[in-house]
Amino acid sequence: MNEEYSPEYGPRWSDQRVERLLGVLVCTVVGLLLAMIVTVIVKAWPSFAHNGLAWFGAGGNVDDQLNAIFLSGQAGAEYIYTFHAWPLIWSTILITGGAVVIALFSALFVAVFIVEFAPEWMSNILQPVVRFLASVPSVIYGLIGVVVLVPFIGNHLVSEPQKASVAGVISLTGYSLLAAVAVLTVMIAPLMVSIFTDGLRAVKPGWLEGSLALGVNRWRTTWKIAVRTARPAIVAGTVLAVARAIGEAVMLAMISGSVGFAPNPADGAIFIFEPSRPLAPTIVKNIDQLSSPPANATLFAIAAVLLVSAAFLSLTGWVARRSMKKYGAA
Amino acid sequence: MDSSVATPPAPAPNPPPASKPPKGAVEGSATWALADRIGLAICWALGLLFCAIAVAVVVYLFIQGITYLKPSMLVTPAAGGFSQGESGGFSDALFGTVIVAVMGIAIALPAGIAIAVWLVEYGRPTTLARITESTIEAIAGIPSIVLALFGTVIFSSTALGFFSRSTEGVVFGRSFFAAGAMLSLVALPLIVASTREGLNSIPRHVREASYAVGKTKAATARRILLPASRPQVATGAMLGLGRIIGDTAIIVVLLGATQNFAPVEGVGFPLNYLRGAGTTLTNFVYEASPTGNLNQPQKAYAAAFVLLLMVLALNGAVDVVHRRARKVGTWSS
Numbered sequence: 302m303n304e305e306y307s308p309e310y311g312p313r314w315s316d317q318r319v320e321r322l323l324g325v326l327v328c329t330v331v332g333l334l335l336a337m338i339v340t341v342i343v344k345a346w347p348s349f350a351h352n353g354l355a356w357f358g359a360g361g362n363v364d365d366q367l368n369a370i371f372l373s374g375q376a377g378a379e380y381i382y383t384f385h386a387w388p389l390i391w392s393t394i395l396i397t398g399g400a401v402v403i404a405l406f407s408a409l410f411v412a413v414f415i416v417e418f419a420p421e422w423m424s425n426i427l428q429p430v431v432r433f434l435a436s437v438p439s440v441i442y443g444l445i446g447v448v449v450l451v452p453f454i455g456n457h458l459v460s461e462p463q464k465a466s467v468a469g470v471i472s473l474t475g476y477s478l479l480a481a482v483a484v485l486t487v488m489i490a491p492l493m494v495s496i497f498t499d500g501l502r503a504v505k506p507g508w509l510e511g512s513l514a515l516g517v518n519r520w521r522t523t524w525k526i527a528v529r530t531a532r533p534a535i536v537a538g539t540v541l542a543v544a545r546a547i548g549e550a551v552m553l554a555m556i557s558g559s560v561g562f563a564p565n566p567a568d569g570a571i572f573i574f575e576p577s578r579p580l581a582p583t584i585v586k587n588i589d590q591l592s593s594p595p596a597n598a599t600l601f602a603i604a605a606v607l608l609v610s611a612a613f614l615s616l617t618g619w620v621a622r623r624s625m626k627k628y629g630a631a
Numbered sequence: 632m633d634s635s636v637a638t639p640p641a642p643a644p645n646p647p648p649a650s651k652p653p654k655g656a657v658e659g660s661a662t663w664a665l666a667d668r669i670g671l672a673i674c675w676a677l678g679l680l681f682c683a684i685a686v687a688v689v690v691y692l693f694i695q696g697i698t699y700l701k702p703s704m705l706v707t708p709a710a711g712g713f714s715q716g717e718s719g720g721f722s723d724a725l726f727g728t729v730i731v732a733v734m735g736i737a738i739a740l741p742a743g744i745a746i747a748v749w750l751v752e753y754g755r756p757t758t759l760a761r762i763t764e765s766t767i768e769a770i771a772g773i774p775s776i777v778l779a780l781f782g783t784v785i786f787s788s789t790a791l792g793f794f795s796r797s798t799e800g801v802v803f804g805r806s807f808f809a810a811g812a813m814l815s816l817v818a819l820p821l822i823v824a825s826t827r828e829g830l831n832s833i834p835r836h837v838r839e840a841s842y843a844v845g846k847t848k849a850a851t852a853r854r855i856l857l858p859a860s861r862p863q864v865a866t867g868a869m870l871g872l873g874r875i876i877g878d879t880a881i882i883v884v885l886l887g888a889t890q891n892f893a894p895v896e897g898v899g900f901p902l903n904y905l906r907g908a909g910t911t912l913t914n915f916v917y918e919a920s921p922t923g924n925l926n927q928p929q930k931a932y933a934a935a936f937v938l939l940l941m942v943l944a945l946n947g948a949v950d951v952v953h954r955r956a957r958k959v960g961t962w963s964s
Binding site: 490524550 | 674684692870
């Protein structure tokens with residue numbers, strides 16, 4: 302009405318200009334990502350160059366190594382780079398793997414339940430619950446883990462003889478693999494559920510009806526038809542959850558025990574009560590050492606490993622989804 | 632016996648438009664094999680477990696929060712002290728969260744909308760569009776601790792010394808600017824994805840009608856398409872906001888992890904705080920938890936309670952937007 306022809310859509314905001322403007326912005330974001338990858342790898346290079354493949358191997362106490370690296374930078378003498386990250390990598394694998402396996406199993410069941418089997422009222426409750434669990438900040442999960450779960454494990458699940466049996470090596474206080482896996486599972490399962498439900502909803506109803514018409518019951522129809530058709534979504538959700546689990550730093554720094562120790566499955570049942578520290582929390586714990594050049598390089602090397610694993614993950618997910626796409630559904 | 636073949640209501644003049652038959656009208660689980668019924672039981676158990684966990688988290692934090700949260704904590708900054716009674720509140724952390732959220736979303740929202748518009752409406756050359764898509768996806772998958780480390784490199788460079796404190800040429804690189812900028816990257820993928828979804832749901836003929844009356848693509852996007860996908864944009868923004876508020880790693884690394892605001896001297900009012908270090912609620916909870924440097928669990932409960940209230944409010948807002956959008960209805964194409 303009172304809006305006359307405004308020059309903002311005249312030549313000044315012509316299509317070509319807008320397109321170019323937006324294109325520049327898009328290129329900036331792409332460039333930022335490339336810059337990040339390059340920066341992190343360049344910064345990390347000294348650490349990798351000094352250690353070679355032994356960087357990923359075992360040997361010595363990681364915490365002592367980190368300390369020596371930091372101090373060498375402070376002293377101004379010859380820099381020390383020796384670093385064998387295996388305990389941290391092993392801890393990452395154990396905690397992420399455990400959490401993802403449990404979360405995948407339960408998220409699949411819950412997603413199937415929400416989409417197919419839950420009564421109306423139940424799925425109306427479950428959906429907000431899942432969304433809520435996915436949006437709780439990790440530090441809150443960490444706090445609850447520290448004040449509730451860890452003391453519970455330390456006081457009730459680990460027996461005194463068990464504590465005594467490893468007393469010389471490590472102290473079992475409840476900060477453990479078990480606590481880390483449990484809390485991490487609660488963090489990533491809702492993420493998976495929300496992506497899985499989207500995938501299951503997108504399955505063409507005709508396919509399901511075809512199976513039902515053949516006399517297959519609803520349970521088997523869901524698992525044989527719906528879940529299989531939704532595999533790309535399942536892969537996508539799992540990849541996202543693994544990425545989140547690998548990168549989770551603060552919550553795990555709080556409850557994993559923060560000891561550079563590689564839990565040993567050969568120890569038997571107490572293995573799950575042993576403390577450790579994954580890669581990402583190591584960065585958080587040692588963040589005030591950034592000022593020391595060799596420590597800086599080492600922390601960036603850890604970040605580079607995280608970055609490469611994240612990139613590798615999205616690539617795997619992309620390839621898997623691409624090869625599955627020909628079987629139909631989204 | 633008779634339930635083995637569920638008989639649908641005999642006259643079905645208008646089949647329900649929904650893809651699924653109404654629940655309950657289909658077969659029950661009574662005829663299934665035992666394994667299938669066990670599976671269904673697992674479903675129920677896990678579903679109830681999820682609810683139980685959510686209820687436990689909320690109830691636990693509410694009880695602890697109401698016990699320990701005093702209104703005065705919201706307005707007193709943290710102070711040095713030996714007991715939990717002496718060490719003040721967490722007003723600086725609360726304001727810090729607000730500042731960081733506003734800064735992060737102020738960068739991420741326009742950028743995210745612009746990228747989504749470019750992807751959906753322009754998207755040429757195709758190679759660049761595909762690269763951009765994978766870039767956004769990659770950013771979503773990058774651990775925030777890596778973003779934080781990258782941020783220390785960018786903002787410690789002398790060229791960007793303006794954004795933080797610098798003494799004798801050495802740039803500190805920790806400030807609200809640094810944290811806000813990096814946190815916007817955390818929110819960006821969510822906003823882009825949500826906005827794209829909204830734009831894609833608008834049928835082709837709406838655009839064509841707009842072009843037919845002589846509007847340019849840019850004008851169509853601004854006047855027609857973006858207003859029409861407002862619910863999705865709002866949803867994306869609120870999801871992004873939730874992630875910004877909840878992120879801790881970037882704050883710990885890039886905000887200096889002080890207990891209070893540390894404004895830079897000799898600069899005008901808003902800038903001295905924004906260029907200085909500070910803290911947020913997540914950082915406060917991290918530091919005040921039994922594993923942190925402060926070890927004041929009661930304060931940690933109180934701050935976590937406030938944080939949880941924020942998250943709940945955001946979730947509620949997303950719900951409201953969704954419901955309103957559904958009431959208005961979608962495009963009938």
